[in-house]
């Protein structure tokens with residue numbers, strides 16, 4: 325009886341998951357970089373659970389992020405964000421997309437280093453502006469000069485995001501393509517031959 329042909333994508337995925345162990349794949353980066361959108365795709369490609377810290381904060385507080393900022397202020401939001409992420413990091417393996425400011429917190433960064441592999445989705449200013457202009461749900465950008473705010477955040481945050489384990493430059497391309505590049509970067513980081521990624525993951 326002849327053996328069934330091996331399934332390379334699945335073999336690669338299994339190898340990646342073995343190397344990942346109980347760690348989470350943690351997306352960091354600025355607002356609009358695609359942490360939520362690409363994180364969800366990567367989770368689907370790897371058959372891992374997906375969780376987004378902003379969505380979890382909204383679910384536990386029963387308030388939206390803008391409402392939390394308005395009612396309790398940014399400092400309280402940051403404290404809640406830290407608590408939520410530290411708790412979520414106990415649940416790996418999974419894909420965890422964080423809010424744009426989360427990685428600026430030293431304790432959060434330390435917890436991510438201990439329980440995850442961090443992926444910085446790096447985007448240029450024009451791309452970020454185009455994406456964030458479509459939704460008014462980012463309190464830090466409720467400002468007469470959102471582009472100036474984003475530029476200042478890039479100056480402050482990019483040196484810190486750059487300490488992530490992996491950097492993936494994102495651009496105006498299909499989400500599946502960017503997600504595939506993240507999986508390739510994860511493979512390289514974990515010392516696995518690149519795995520074939522399908523661009524036909526369900527939308």
Ligand SMILES: Nc1ncnc2c1ncn2[C@@H]1O[C@H](COP(=O)(O)OP(=O)(O)OP(=O)(O)O)[C@@H](O)[C@H]1O
Pocket residue numbers: 353354355356357358359360361362378421422423424455456462495496497498499502
């Ligand atoms: N590669 C892509 N192609 C097309 N649209 C994209 C791509 N990546 C992200 N987007 C879109 O850009 C917008 C912003 O992406 P997303 O919400 O994932 O960013 P984020 O990094 O999670 O931002 P935040 O820090 O505010 O949560 C969304 O509407 C998303 O669907």
Ligand SMILES: O=C(O)C1=C[C@@H](O)[C@@H](O)[C@H](O)C1
Pocket residue numbers: 354355378389422423424425426461462463464
């Ligand atoms: O970059 C930031 O500081 C933020 C990004 C969003 O994901 C939200 O967490 C919130 O709007 C703050």
Ligand SMILES: [Mg+2]
Pocket residue numbers: 359360361376378421422423
């Ligand atoms: Mg997000």
